[in-house]
Amino acid sequence: MLLEMKGITKRFPGVLANDGIDLEVEEGQVHTLLGENGAGKSTLMKILFGLYQQDEGEVLLRGKPLSIGSPSEAIDVGIGMVHQHFMLVPTLTVAENVALGLKSGRGALTDLDAVSKRINEISEAHGLSVDPSVEVWRMAVGERQRVEIIKALYRDATLLVLDEPTAVLTPQEVDDLFVILRRMTDEGRGLIFISHKLHEVMALSDEITVLRNGAVTGHTRPSETSREQLAEMMVGRSVKLVPDRPHVTAGEPRLVIKNLEVKGDRGTMAVEGLNLDVCGGEIVGIAGVSGNGQKELAEAVAGLRRAEGSSHIMLNDVDVAQLDTRKRRDLGLGYVSEERMTDGAIGEFSVSENLILVDHGSEKFTKGKFLDFKAIREQGETLVKKFAVKTPSIDTPVSSLSGGNIQKVILARELTAKPSVMVVAQPTRGVDIGSAEYIHSQLIAQRDVGTATLLISEDLDEVIGLSDRIAVMFEGEIVAIIPSEEAERDKIGLLMAGVFDS
Ligand SMILES: Nc1ncnc2c1ncn2[C@@H]1O[C@H](COP(=O)(O)OP(=O)(O)OP(=O)(O)O)[C@@H](O)[C@H]1O
Ligand SMILES: [Mg+2]
Numbered sequence: 001m002l003l004e005m006k007g008i009t010k011r012f013p014g015v016l017a018n019d020g021i022d023l024e025v026e027e028g029q030v031h032t033l034l035g036e037n038g039a040g041k042s043t044l045m046k047i048l049f050g051l052y053q054q055d056e057g058e059v060l061l062r063g064k065p066l067s068i069g070s071p072s073e074a075i076d077v078g079i080g081m082v083h084q085h086f087m088l089v090p091t092l093t094v095a096e097n098v099a100l101g102l103k104s105g106r107g108a109l110t111d112l113d114a115v116s117k118r119i120n121e122i123s124e125a126h127g128l129s130v131d132p133s134v135e136v137w138r139m140a141v142g143e144r145q146r147v148e149i150i151k152a153l154y155r156d157a158t159l160l161v162l163d164e165p166t167a168v169l170t171p172q173e174v175d176d177l178f179v180i181l182r183r184m185t186d187e188g189r190g191l192i193f194i195s196h197k198l199h200e201v202m203a204l205s206d207e208i209t210v211l212r213n214g215a216v217t218g219h220t221r222p223s224e225t226s227r228e229q230l231a232e233m234m235v236g237r238s239v240k241l242v243p244d245r246p247h248v249t250a251g252e253p254r255l256v257i258k259n260l261e262v263k264g265d266r267g268t269m270a271v272e273g274l275n276l277d278v279c280g281g282e283i284v285g286i287a288g289v290s291g292n293g294q295k296e297l298a299e300a301v302a303g304l305r306r307a308e309g310s311s312h313i314m315l316n317d318v319d320v321a322q323l324d325t326r327k328r329r330d331l332g333l334g335y336v337s338e339e340r341m342t343d344g345a346i347g348e349f350s351v352s353e354n355l356i357l358v359d360h361g362s363e364k365f366t367k368g369k370f371l372d373f374k375a376i377r378e379q380g381e382t383l384v385k386k387f388a389v390k391t392p393s394i395d396t397p398v399s400s401l402s403g404g405n406i407q408k409v410i411l412a413r414e415l416t417a418k419p420s421v422m423v424v425a426q427p428t429r430g431v432d433i434g435s436a437e438y439i440h441s442q443l444i445a446q447r448d449v450g451t452a453t454l455l456i457s458e459d460l461d462e463v464i465g466l467s468d469r470i471a472v473m474f475e476g477e478i479v480a481i482i483p484s485e486e487a488e489r490d491k492i493g494l495l496m497a498g499v500f501d502s
Contacts, residue, residue, distance in 0.1 A: 001063065002027045002190040003048075003159055008057035010043055012400070014392030017043040019214040020057070025159065025190045025207075030181065032193045032201050035211035036234055036432040037404025038390030041194050042084055044211075045161045048192075049081045050074040061159070080157025082148040084164045084194075084403055084430075090137035094130055095119060098151050115154075122153050126180055138266075140291055142173035149180065160184065161192045164403070166200055167430045171460065172289070178204055196404070196432050198227040198241075210234055235434035243440040243465050245484075246448065250468065251280035254316055254452035255301070255421045261308035262296040270296040272476040278421070278452040283443065285455040285467030289496050293476040294456045295338065298425045301454065302335040303328045315421055334419030336411055338426040338456075344410040347399030351391050352380030354398050355413050383412040388435060404431045408439075415442050422446065425456045440466060460489065460496075474498050 003025040010018040017040045025031045033041045046052045048059060050068035059066045061077055068074045074081070088097050095116045102115075116132035123130050128146045136144060145165055152160050162181070166174045181204065185191060195201055201208060202222045210218040210233045218233045231239040255278040264270030271293040278284045288294050299305035301313055303325035313321040320328050325335075337344045345354050356376055380394035387408045391401055398406055407430055414422070427443065428436040443466060447453055457463050463470055464487050472480040472495040480495050 001025075002029075002061070004060040004063075005044070005048065006058050006060070008044060008047060008054050008059075010040075010047060010052060010054050012392075014396075016214050018047070018054070021211070021214070021216055023192075023209060023216075025192060027158075027188045027190055028185045029206045030185055030191045030193055030204050032195070032205040032208045033211060034195075034201060034208055034230060034234055036390075036434060037408070037430075038402040039211040039234075039432075040214040041211060042163055042402065043214075045081065045163055045192065045194070048074070048161065049079060075155045075157070078156060078158040079161070080152030080155060080159070081161040082145070082152060082163065082165050084167075088136045088144055088147060091135060093133055093135050094139075094147050094150075095132040097136060097147060098132075098154050102155075118154060119150055122150055126150075126153065126183060128180055142169050142176070145169060145173070145177065146180075153184075157189070159190045159192070161194075163194045164196070164430060165193075166195055166197060169458075171458075174200065196430065196436075198230050198433065201230065202227060212236065231433050234432065237434075239433050239437050241433070241437075242461075243437070243444060245444055245466065245468075248281045248448055248468075250282040251450060253277040253314075254280050255454060256312070256314035257301070258312040258314070260297070260300060260311045260313065262293070262300040262305055262311070263308070264293070264296055270476055271300065274476065274478055276454075276471060276478055278454050280420070280450045280452050281447055282468045283447050283453040283455055283466050284469050284471055285457065285463035286473050287460055287463045287470050287492050287496055288473035290458050292473050294473055295425070297473070298335075298338075298423050298454070298456050301423050302333070302337070304337075332420035334414045334417050334422040334424075334451075336414050336422075336424045336427055338429065345398050345406055348397055350395045351384065351389065351398055351401070351409060352376055352394040354409050355380050355383050355394075357413060379416075383409075383416065387412040387438065404435065407431050408435055411439055411442070415446060418446075419451060422451050422453045423456070424453060426458065427455070428457075428459070428462060460492065464489065464492070472496055 001024055005021060005023040008018050008021040021044055035041050043052065047054045050070045050073050066077060095112050098119055099112060099115045119132040128150055130143060130146050130150060165177065169177060181191060193204060205222055208220050209216055227241065257274060257276045260271050260274040261269060262271040286294050296305055300307045303323065307313060307321045311321050312319050315328060315331050315333055318331055320331060356379060384391060384394055389408045390405050398409060411427060427439055431439065443453060455466055468484050470482045470487055470492060471478045472492060479500065
């Protein structure tokens with residue numbers, strides 16, 4: 001047995017994050033950890049990697065008891081970890097990032113040429129194409145993911161933990177990653193994989209361990225289960241994997257985008273003369289491979305990125321293209337950013353403060369000149385319950401919540417603001433399926449009462465499941481608009497790849 005974790009218990013103030021967890025991983029095996037947001041997956045892995053110390057329980061590697069006090073000790077015994085949130089330094093090159101923290105990595109003394117050479121060998125051997133001399137900020141997320149894996153391989157990890165490595169990848173990038181991971185297990189390495197996407201879990205896993213509330217609640221294999229059963233094991237009830245979407249007649253256009261031009265981070269045009277309408281009572285979903293201007297489109301509509309002078313963004317007949325975010329909000333715009341920690345939440349603020357972040361001046365939460373703390377607390381308690389945000393209390397800082405629960409806080413806030421137009425980017429990225437079901441039902445409920453929603457998601461099933469019309473985006477333009485009745489996964493996939501004549 002490569003790894004045995006026995007009776008692992010870990011407490012945080014007010015939370016029993018791991019409650020006597022047993023986990024065994026064999027050589028050459030992909031062992032998946034599945035569980036709701038806040039179930040304790042990352043905590044267990046951080047114990048394994050020496051970032052947290054367990055309160056109880058033991059860890060054995062090849063039968064030998066280990067006490068891992070820090071990540072460098074974990075690396076020394078051959079444990080690698082690709083974290084849920086990237087840990088690379090954007091301003092450094094790939095080689096510099098890999099060299100960081102190496103035993104020989106004493107600043108200027110590190111032989112970067114030797115590191116680069118070894119990176120090239122590893123990328124060759126594992127089919128991970130990466131240029132060691134490129135700075136990380138220039139790279140797409142899929143490439144950054146490969147750098148994280150190269151970093152682990154460079155340190156010769158025999159046990160690699162991948163904490164939601166696919167959350168930010170496109171379907172094509174996921175396929176590529178799985179090929180790489182399979183090659184690693186063929187060499188006898190063991191992998192621990194965490195994902196909320198059940199089709200991935202079914203495709204990649206040898207063994208699956210299900211966690212709920214910090215404890216193991218089940219154990220299975222893909223051949224013995226189904227996506228529906230996995231969902232039920234996780235959540236403890238049956239879950240609708242495809243949302244119900246009753247027919248609604250769309251109203252007047254509420255968001256009208258004309259000739260939108262937006263520059264990307266690299267200064268080149270990312271959105272090029274885009275035209276699109278979204279009507280009240282309608283969800284328009286953008287389907288596209290990431291990097292085709294979706295992010296820039298969403299940010300330009302929200303007012304976080306400048307639209308070029310000739311662009312028009314009409315919000316309920318007012319051109320907001322040159323207005324700031326605050327004014328756009330006042331005119332009825334809601335926005336759920338894909339960058340949840342930077343644009344959506346303030347880590348040091350409590351859950352209840354984050355739940356009213358943009359609403360703090362509104363009459364609901366003020367009494368005369370003062371904040372109405374009772375109303376704020378009530379709102380906090382209600383939303384935490386409705387959206388099943390897992391937190392010890394509404395006074396807990398958002399930064400100590402699990403990834404998926406932070407996303408739920410932002411969605412809860414934006415959806416209750418009753419926006420007339422809503423831009424939602426990657427609403428369920430990193431969110432567990434039980435919560436995804438609830439978020440989907442809320443987006444549809446908003447649509448049913450007349451909100452115009454522009455949905456941007458890399459999850460094509462989500463786009464097809466939620467949208468009344470699907471706009472395919474390619475190289476900064478809308479290349480096709482498909483009503484939901486005519487939506488075919490394969491056809492949309494080809495359009496996304498730029499194949500227009502078939
Ligand atoms: N450093 C910390 N301080 C306080 N509480 C923490 C800390 N880290 C995790 N927790 C709590 O422990 C519980 C388990 O969190 P963990 O991050 O392990 O969940 P997870 O299964 O990885 O969830 P997700 O799918 O959302 O990433 C949560 O209730 C979380 O709020
Ligand atoms: Mg996690």
